[in-house]
Amino acid sequence: MPSLPPLPSCQSDHDAAALRVDQAQRLLAEAARPVGGVERVALRDALDRVLAEDVISPLDVPAHDNAAMDGYAFAGDALDRPEGASDGFVTLPVAGTALAGGSRGDAPLAPGQALRIMTGALMPAGCDTVIPQELVEDAADGHIRFSASAVVRGANRRLRGEDLARGRAALAAGRLLRPVDLGLLASLGVAEVAVRRRLRVAFFSTGDELRSIGEPLEPGCVYDSNRYTLHGMLRRLHVDLIDLGVVRDDPEALEATLRSACEIADAVITSGGVSVGEADYTKQTMARLGDVQFWSIAMRPGRPMAFGRIASGAHEALLFGLPGNPVAVMVTFYQMVRGALLRMMGTDAPTPPRLRVRCAQAMRKKPGRTEFQRGVLAPAADGGLEVRATGQQGSGVLRSMSEANCFIVLAHEQGAVAAGDTVEVVLFDGLV
Secondary structure, three states, X not given: OOOOOOOOOHHHHOOOOOEOHHHXXXXXXXXXXXXXXXXXXXXXXXXXXEEOOOEEOOOOEOOOOEEOOOEEEEOXXXXXXXXXXXXXXXXXXEEEEEOOOOOOOOOOOOOOOEEEEOOOOEOOOXXXXXXXXXXXXXXXXXXXXXXXXXXXXXXXXXXXXXXXXXXXXXXXXXXXXXXXXXXXXXXXXXXXXXXXXXXXXXXXXXXXXXXXXXXXXXXXXXXXXXXXXXXXXXXXXXXXXXXXXXXXXXXXXXXXXXHHHHHHOOEEEEEOOOOOOOOOOHHHHHHHHEEEEEOOEXXXXXXXXXXXXXXXXXXXXXXXXXXXOHHHHHHHHHHHHXXXXXXXXXXXXXXXXXXXXXXXXXXXXXXXXXXXXXXXXXXXXXXXXXXXXXXXXXXXXXXXXXXXXXXXEEOOOOOOEOOOOEEEEEEOOOOO
């Protein structure tokens, strides 16, 4: 794996004890660099892969001038000299029919003639306008009649190359390929594309109290839910997953697991073990294996989050040490980790759009940290939109995420919210 550039020091410009959310996001963006490695894959296997190079169109789209609607093709100068100018109508003889994928008609067009034409059919030579069939008032005895004001010259004709000209970039490198992109590439006859190799992400949970599903729960123990939420969130990014299970609260076991993860993955994600408890060893182990850029963010939930870089031999990886509480894991992943992983995959990580809506209830909030409340956005009685919290907002209440459809984002400087105030929300749809 290529060596990563030096990370900026959080100690030089920031309060390392509690970075603002935007500061932490900026550090992550600076540290996350695309991984090396390119492979060519068949178009059917390219969904959700990242383009490694521009795709240049080998042809014009459309390849020829063609009709954009079913109707009649004719030379537009007939609109300037309509027959029967006194009543403003145009009357033209119909010389034949042109079908999509077929011939241009069963007879050459003479000046002043029209051709019955179907959507996608090639425009006859000399014709530049199509009158839609529903605007033709009369089509009998081999002639059509329509108002000269019903259409303008050049209407309903698609020009050669107007969608995409030959030699132009159809899709740019860094594009995360969607179904519509596969269709676009197929329309150009592109059978395979160069994509970046998949990002490799290892993840595990820490804690002596954690049990896997199927194991008995002793007093004080809980089932490990974080690995399942992390597995699901990472699958949405279509990375190669390496599940390393649960690591007990032991410094030697944690170091051994981190070394192993570093040797097989580009990024390592842990949950638990980053607070100030006596058995929380992640930060100390990170310092031995590499560096710690920050370990506390002024946000709720998710304040104790560690980020840095670790190395084992010739291998390096970025390490994201997430909190142990289930909701805090999800919030820090979506607000911090997701964007960094997308950049490592080689694609841009656009900020999810935020909507400003009315808050249906009062919310307590102190300035000095960013809060991500879980909310339900729904239509209001007046036809607008309003949002309300999903009840208890504790970082261990996973149900608050399950019942929500958005984050209510309360900014760093913001104070308490009164019922009826406007707040920002980020929809889960397309994110979670």
